[in-house]
Amino acid sequence: MTGIDTVIDTVVERAAAAGTKWRATPAAERATILEGVADALLKHLDELWPVADAETHLGEVRLRGEVGRTASQFRLFAEVLRDGGSAEAVIDHADPGATPPRPDVRRMNHPVGVVAVFAASNFPFAFSVAGGDTVSALAAGCAVVVKAHEGHPETSDLTASVVRQALPDPDLLGLVHGFDAGGPLVRHPLVSAVGFTGSLAGGTAIKGLIDQRPDPIPFYGELGSVNPVIVLPSADAAAVAAGFAASLTLGVGQFCTNPGLIFVPEGPDGDRSGFEGAIGDAVAATTGGRMLTAKIHDGYLRAVDRLSGRAGVARLATGAAGTAADAVTPQVFSVSLEAFADGLPELGEECFGPTAIVVKYRNLSDLPAVLRRLPGSLTATVHAAAQVGGQGAGQVGVQGADQVGGQGAGPEEAADIVPVLERLAGRLIWNGWPTGVAVTWAMHHGGPWPASTAPAHTSVGAAAIRRWLTPVAYQDWPEAFLPPELRDDNPLGVPQRVDGHLRT
Amino acid sequence: MTGIDTVIDTVVERAAAAGTKWRATPAAERATILEGVADALLKHLDELWPVADAETHLGEVRLRGEVGRTASQFRLFAEVLRDGGSAEAVIDHADPGATPPRPDVRRMNHPVGVVAVFAASNFPFAFSVAGGDTVSALAAGCAVVVKAHEGHPETSDLTASVVRQALPDPDLLGLVHGFDAGGPLVRHPLVSAVGFTGSLAGGTAIKGLIDQRPDPIPFYGELGSVNPVIVLPSADAAAVAAGFAASLTLGVGQFCTNPGLIFVPEGPDGDRSGFEGAIGDAVAATTGGRMLTAKIHDGYLRAVDRLSGRAGVARLATGAAGTAADAVTPQVFSVSLEAFADGLPELGEECFGPTAIVVKYRNLSDLPAVLRRLPGSLTATVHAAAQVGGQGAGQVGVQGADQVGGQGAGPEEAADIVPVLERLAGRLIWNGWPTGVAVTWAMHHGGPWPASTAPAHTSVGAAAIRRWLTPVAYQDWPEAFLPPELRDDNPLGVPQRVDGHLRT
Known part of the structure; x- marks a missing residue:
């Protein structure tokens, strides 16, 4: 030996x-x-x-x-x-009278x-x-x-x-x-x-x-996990952008629950108003920091480099590095839903650190087919109009796809997405953020491969x-x-x- | 495709x-x-x-x-x-007052x-x-x-x-x-x-x-599994031999719970009185039959051939083939505990069919070390004096190794063996036989590899x-x-x- x-x-x-x-x-x-x-x-x-x-x-x-x-x-x-x-x-x-006993x-x-x-x-x-x-x-x-x-x-x-x-x-x-x-x-x-x-x-x-x-x-x-966030049209852009930027950069993005993908409605004529613009502005205002190890630091820079060179992927915003030695910057990219789908499975891989891809969709009904192609994740998050979060919100049957009224406000917007998310991730979050895992009786921290091996x-x-x-x-x-x-x-x-x- | x-x-x-x-x-x-x-x-x-x-x-x-x-x-x-x-x-x-909420x-x-x-x-x-x-x-x-x-x-x-x-x-x-x-x-x-x-x-x-x-x-x-049976000195030789021969040959031995190893006390001067002789006589009186497929049939014959050629392994008894086409005979071998231990891991492998090895031990205290070397099994069985089987038998603490009085009658004989069996097999049987798996709420049909992959x-x-x-x-x-x-x-x-x- x-x-x-x-x-x-x-x-x-x-x-x-x-x-x-x-x-x-x-x-x-x-x-x-x-x-x-x-x-x-x-x-x-x-x-x-x-x-x-x-x-x-x-x-x-x-x-x-x-x-x-x-x-x-x-x-x-x-x-x-x-x-x-x-x-x-x-x-x-024992049941001696059973056949067989x-x-x-x-x-x-x-x-x-x-x-x-x-x-x-x-x-x-x-x-x-x-x-x-x-x-x-x-x-x-x-x-x-x-x-x-x-x-x-x-x-x-x-x-x-x-x-x-x-x-x-x-x-x-x-x-x-x-x-x-x-x-x-x-x-x-x-x-x-x-x-x-x-x-x-x-x-x-x-x-x-x-x-x-x-x-x-x-x-x-x-x-680890890419932790997709799905923003529905009824969500509040400013609140989503602020919460997302904070979750993305918490601990210099070094969480297995870091939100690495965020699907948002595309603004009018594809311009930067609305969700994409708000997220870009919020991330630009963030500060990065020093990563845990040199290996993780180098891996982050390589991953960001790879992302920026991919077809259809545009750099949306870069945060500040801050004053720490070897500090890295938060960075977000944006891509259309179509280009994202073309870039799978690579664009669905986790990049460990404060980076994410903003995926812009035109029609909510296009999302389920793309979400089904994502790798297993620890979490998946939905954002919708704030008033429908929490318990006791409504009476929409989850199987009732025919009750869905398109892109209106309210939880019914999510009816076609929820069954897809239930097969994609181990924990589903409504109007919150995946970072932060409560240590309780009900918590589940797992999911299909590669989120978990079991x-x-x-x-x-x-x-x-x-x-x-x-x-x-x-x-x-x-x-x-x-x-x-x-x-x-x-x-x-x-x-x-x-x-x-x-x-x- | x-x-x-x-x-x-x-x-x-x-x-x-x-x-x-x-x-x-x-x-x-x-x-x-x-x-x-x-x-x-x-x-x-x-x-x-x-x-x-x-x-x-x-x-x-x-x-x-x-x-x-x-x-x-x-x-x-x-x-x-x-x-x-x-x-x-x-x-x-939710507990909004907790830290963190x-x-x-x-x-x-x-x-x-x-x-x-x-x-x-x-x-x-x-x-x-x-x-x-x-x-x-x-x-x-x-x-x-x-x-x-x-x-x-x-x-x-x-x-x-x-x-x-x-x-x-x-x-x-x-x-x-x-x-x-x-x-x-x-x-x-x-x-x-x-x-x-x-x-x-x-x-x-x-x-x-x-x-x-x-x-x-x-x-x-x-x-699959080798399903060891441990016969304690207090057990009744005739009852054990009859039960074993029936379990071994049920369905021409083609069960994953077939008892492939049986540990018995050695008779006086190693002769054929006692357990070994009774088991040999009982198996000699059994009849085999036709196996499920030609592949299984050939595999059985090869496995029996390999066994009969191993050091220290003696043929103890052979049953009748019966009248079915391509029928095989039940066969049992015997070996000393020392030779069995020397022959591990090969002698601990399952042979699918009506064959088993009778392993003769002199001292009950020698068994735990050998049992610890067996591969994981679906079942492990203990035979002892008939009156101590079933519920409500005695008051022996399972951790109280110092209370064990050697090879006397009663469940205390098994005190050193039970903790070993609990780590060896998924189901432990007292004064019964492993073939037959009740389909109930409490049943467990699994065990460490190779009994189960999970x-x-x-x-x-x-x-x-x-x-x-x-x-x-x-x-x-x-x-x-x-x-x-x-x-x-x-x-x-x-x-x-x-x-x-x-x-x-």
Whole structure:
């Protein structure tokens, strides 16, 4: 074995040993420990953010907020464990009179084993060593080995030491560094599943390594997204332009939910009045900044260069660079719907950074066919007249295409588009912006490839725990060996489905 | 395009068009239609089984039973749809006072799109055109295109015509034939997920094709299993031997749950008294039969040949061939635990057919280390003193290894083995046999590779529907466009998780 192989072997074997005890720790105890991690992160906030700022240039406000979000994620999963629903306990009693006779069968979820996590560049806390993959895997009862992102190694080390203080065994959270660590980590026989947040190229490479295993294991990759925004004719141009420019340039555009495509009605005679002009003016007034790493910086410049040379694509506006060293400028381009369609699939690819394409359509009815050709996305957003946002807006049936009255105001404008978006993206947003992902029970952060390698699963929110769980069914099993979640007297009070009936 | 490409293209496009209406059909209506399919299958039972018998040689009793099981699966999924829990509706109301403010987010499952299903050789009904993959996908709201198994093409055609009579659109169930159809089917851009039941080699090939797609889609393959049986010293040798021989030879051993390994205590001085002798006698008294296809027949003979030549492996017993044309004989081999361990991984591979290896152990404490080296399995079975089977047997804590009293009678004998089995197999059976998979809410038919390509999922039972569903989250979405499952007034009465609390 080479040096890095030996290191990985040691870290994974220690994690597996620690994981054997952790998986046998009752869920309620795991919940208390996760809350202890949340406390530890907040206690060390003043030490954590400056180290991350030096490595990522993301600034105090953002980084303090991100540590808070990271701690909140630990609290959410403590709540998930106390609820008990993630065990998915199901009990079918025996039916000796059935044809054929039915045995007693009981099923619940168990931890999958050691989870390898690849940290992301753009969230040094919330999608890194103590991020959503790590906390959901720990909650599931798995040990974790994180491959630190090269962009913030010191932040990674410091975070790991803070988290380990609150864990019953520091080996539950392994940490390895360096590009070369990725291969041996995903190939290790004791690693049972892999989580990844990063680029399509990086995710594809890891998938290739996993597929070479004698036992290809589950791979949950979130590979980024172009996040189309569809602006309906009834929307307010000034509000859309301001909101879009802010979402586009937040964090120097370095979010997997960054809005990279915005479809707007074309102004009269194709001129720059209306949406296109307002968006150009708003982006021209923005300021860029320094990107996370030199690699990301160079990739952004190359992507913008490629865009500006494409047929039918015009530069619409460029923001200011700002005063930071190596700062990049926000840039938007515009293109007709026809030229955009001709430029697919390339024009539908994500450009990581503060750039987007404004796609101008003449007829709303032309949009569905083009939207169907977009790659899978984490989000899709609709903007319409402000008063129809929120709950309880109207009574339009979503299947009633014949009720659509063309380009009038109101939600009915979107009737032909909504079914297309439901198949395109994992999260649909009305009159909002895709950046900002709430960490809640209902959140879904996923979508068809390349948004995710496993579109049935999410990397954010309570359901993220499911990626690290595998069911075990027990047939005519002695009560002595049944997990408490599956006993008839339900000593832990978890939700159980008994003979087909869900009981909370 | 070649001829087969054109055929596949037409069938998939028609399925996709039919699927667009089907996904918009309310779940309660889909339930009624599934019940109509169950009725149609039973109505045509007298026509269905003889066609299948001519192609598979499985006999009237088995095939009538299998059509019944197939109809039951349609009824179970009608029940699943009426329950509504598979929608997994989650509602988080907005919290404008949170930091940062939380939007209203609601999530539920939607159908993934057109599902390609590869039918199995060994269940011409229950895992074929109208099998578990098809019914769970139809229940999810997906259109299905089945690649018929070459072993029963006429059964496939007849089944499809019966099912289509009960569907609102015959194009919802496409059917294609021939080995060459598989590639274009899994490569088709409108196919969104693939289900497969078959061999490790076949599944690996399909996985390779899917991985070459520009958008690798989910692959749910059940690739077979060696299904270890662990016989504890307290078990009754005569009962174990009789049950094992029956399970081994059921359906000429052609089940993915066939018990291919049985670990038994070695008799005094290694002689043939006790378990080994009883198993040899029981298998010698069995009769084989004709296998499903010539390919399976040849594969069985090759596998048995390979086994008989391996170091330390002795032929223990051979059953009778019986009178059927091309009938094969059941065969069992025996080997010491040490020689078995030396022969891994090859000795842990599945041999499809009525053959198994009897592995003799001297000390129960030697077993866990060897069991940990076995490949993932659909099932693992424990046999112990008969009186401790079933529910309510004892009070032994599963984590209490220090409470284990060695090889005495009672469930405590299994204390060190149970945690190993929980990581080895998807279904654990006590004092029973793995053949026979109940179609119920709690069933799990899956396991680590190669039992399954997706160990979090099952291909049998109510949870099988989840493979064909993908979540969509709606953020601040107008009520006019919200699916009824996500409305606050819950008009369909589905289980909802509201602000973290599960409500049934």
